[in-house]
Amino acid sequence: MASTQEVVFDLNLIENSALEDGLAGWAPVGSCTALSVHEEEPAKVPTETINDVGEDYRPSGRYILASGRADEADGLRQAIKGALKPRVTYRVAGWISLGGGAAEGAGHAVRVNLRVDDECVVEGGAVCAEAGKWAEIKGAFRLKRSPCAAAVYVQGAPAGVDVKVMDLQVFATDRKARFRKLRRKTDKVRKRDVVLNFGSAASGISGASVRVMQMDSSFPFGACINPSVIQNPAFVDFFTKHFDWAVFENELKWYHTEAQQGQLNYADSDALLDFCDRYGKPVRGHCIFWAVENTVQQWVKNLDNDQLTSAVQGRLQSLLTRYAGRFPQYDVNNEMLHGSYYRGRLGDDIDAFMFREAARLDPGATLFVNDYNVECGNDPNATPEKYIEQIAALQQKGAPVGGIGLQGHVTNPVGEVICDALDKLSAATDLPVWLTELDVCESDVDLRADDLEVVLREAYAHPAVEGVVFWGFMQGHMWRQDACLVNSDGTVNDAGERFVDLRREWTSHARGHIDSAGHFKFRGYHGTYVVQLATATGKVHKTFSVEKGDTPLVLDMNL
Template identity: 90%
Template sequence: MACTQEVVFDVNLIENSALEDGLAGWAPVGSCTTLSVHNEEPAKVPTETINNVGDDYRPSGRYILSSGRADEKDGLCQAITGALKPRVTYRVAGWISLGDGAEGASHAVRVNLRVDDECVVEGGAVCAEAGKWTEIKGAFRLKKSPCGAAVYVQGAPAGVDVKVMDLQVFATDRKARFRKLRKKTDKVRKRDVLLNFGAAGPASAISGASIRVMQMDSSFPFGTCINNGVIQNPAFVDFFTKHFDWAVFENELKWYHTEAQQGQLNYNDADALLDFCDRYGKPVRGHCIFWAVENTVQQWVKNLDHDQLTSAVQGRLQSLLTRYAGRFPHYDVNNEMLHGSFYQDRLGDDINAFMFRETTRLDPGATLFVNDYNVECGNDPNATPEKYIEQINSLQQKGASVGGIGLQGHMTNPVGEIICDALDKLATTDLPVWLTELDVSESDVDLRADDLEVVLREAYAHPAVEGVMFWGFMQGHMWRQDACLINSDGTVNDAGERFVDLRREWTSHARGHIDSDGHFKFRGYHGTYVVQLTTGTGKVHKTFSVEKGDTPLVLEMNL
């Protein structure tokens, strides 16, 4: 774990505890801004938090009111009293609300750091509203030790009062988090298994026989995006076939690729990639049928009037889904609807649900996903888990068969507790969650390995998550270059080694001997296995599967 020497994990680096005596180190930002301290009504004080600084932490109910703000940049600030260490991930936690001037609307409030009086580092953002406290869940990391740093709380329009409760900055303790996750993983992903060989004959005949159990496949898939270029690279193909179970096309299935010019359909690239995946037995996610963000829509589509666009949408659905019916187990139907609304703006509120309904009609076997970014990061007011759930509920009420939730996972400075909080909230929908486009960006490859482990352990330990797809893995052949797992020459870097090590850790093997009752017991990860029994007459092999379950799995080994 990177650079944790001399880091204290349970200390807040800004002064809030002395609010009873005044404003502690807080100062107003803006010539008209005034600060005052207040007590929240007990019934309005938040009762739940992901803040793990101190075992008995609960929101205090004491808050600072920033009023008289004449500009969005106005608010409050405080110098950080403790030394910030480079290469350490810090959490920004606390509670934000709005006061007078909000008029029932919600507004983005941001917490930033000003380092050495010039560099601004993003520390987190929330979509705040009056009468409700919203927990801020930010994170940051510095590349070098600063001479000085201060925390700034800003945002919301001029004239809107901002309330701040219990703001904290503290270092994350990843080792402690990983210890908890290993226990959680054991419960979520493993099961006790009893292999009964007694039915094969008298137990005494095989008692003491040597047995070896080897896991062949995991029921939790990892995959990656591919394109027509990378499948020509032997090093890419070698790593892909050895370490990934699924694939997704980077661009080749998108509408702007298959129909760049109106009426000129080109599925050749998608067909070639499907043939490649078929050769290696890799299922493929369908990404994506439509893309809601306007700047991703090809110009000829933008030029259509209402009726022409309606016809073009139907044509896209008919063409794609009849051609590939049954080939893609998943579809991302209309990508990034939290961040774009091109089709909805042009065709009305029902169009997104219509896309889902028509996809179900044309390819009823496919699981249909919503897919968006920043939901798991806690730093995008436009993409909170609550807004994602609201969107899913709205689609379902209009008859859309939403079958899965896609979290893209383009992450920087990930924090496990923040990711877990988003997963917990999304799990209330009872829909499976996939990380659909994972890349963890960090130029320092040692830190990248640590960051990647944070994300993968959180995903694997959470019962709602059913798969992880990387958005590429090879240097020079992926969207975010500081996220690669293998270098351009094919050598595996530290991040790639960490991924391989985790996959190895999450694979079960067992050795031993049959007991006097003809039994062999072990605890294994969910997946498919082969058992090898060695007796005086030779070796016998048999396959079996370990599925999810809360009770021990008893399997009759009829050899």
């Protein structure tokens, strides 16, 4: 991991965070802004938090009220006196609410930023705050160099709206400690005790040598492909060795298959499907529609509403009848938290209609919602709570939502924030989650490897997550260039090596001998195995599967 020498973890760098000393250390931002300290009613103090900076931390209930704000940039600030280290991930935590001037039920973005050396502004987190509710900040930042001076700012919400801040904290996060917890969690979630019972033949083979090898995992990893990359031998080599699934980068999107009205082009998607068939890779269907307006073809925008309704039905009919049974999963209407083109044109039911009609045309496919930033904690438009509301609204209209896609376009990830999002989505929906477009962006490849490990360990350790798909992995063939695992010359960089090492860590092999009871016991990751038994007369092989389960799996070998 990247060096974190001389870093004190979990030490809050904000002085007087809980306001025991009144406003000491705090200053207003804006010539009209006034700060005051208040105590929240006990019943309104938040009781749940992902913040583990203190062993028994609970919100204090004391908050600063920033009133008289004349501009969105007005708010409050505090200089950070402790030294900020480069290459260290700092978490930003605390609670935000709105006071006077905020309309009931209206949410406004409030942002926490770091101003470094009075010139550089570093984003530290954002929440969608409302009056009468406390929203938890789940931000993070990392610096490339040690600053001479730094200050944290809380700003946002329209002029005239009072902002409340409770227990603001900035602290270095200890990833190694988090990984230790995740290894224990992974052992419970992804592994199972196995007893291979060699039965009545035990008397003749007691003490015989046994070797167990895992052939594949029940937890798939995948990557996106396109017609260009499958012509690259280095790409194909890494893809076929280290990935189990595929997704097409653009070739199944409507703007690709019907760039001009009535001129259907499935040649690229057919060729990519043939490639995946040759290598035995299932493919996610991405995507039937895309809700963001700037991704919609101009000819579609030119249609009147009746024509658009017909075109939507035509797209569904064309795609899902052509490829019925070929795509185990579909992203139905991509990024509905960030776009509403079809809903804005055709009404509130159109999104659910897309799901219902897709299920009718291809009933075997699992239908996903898919969006970005939900797992990051930095986008007020894409919180887990808003995603849950969207899913519930679709289901109420009869949409058979079968899975949740978290895209995973990540920068400087924080494991606790990712886990919190997964916990909330799982508890509220009981739906499987996939990371569908993972790329971890960081120019420093050592830090990129660390960041990637954060995301992968959180995903693999969480019982709701059933797969991870990368949005590319090779330099020069990715949407975000500072996220590659493989360099353009085919060499595997540190981030790629970290990925390979994790896959190796999450693979089980065992050796030993049959005991006097005719048993061979081991604990292994879920997946498919082959057991090799060496006896005086030769070697015998048999395959078996280890599925999820809380009790030991006893398998009769019957060799």
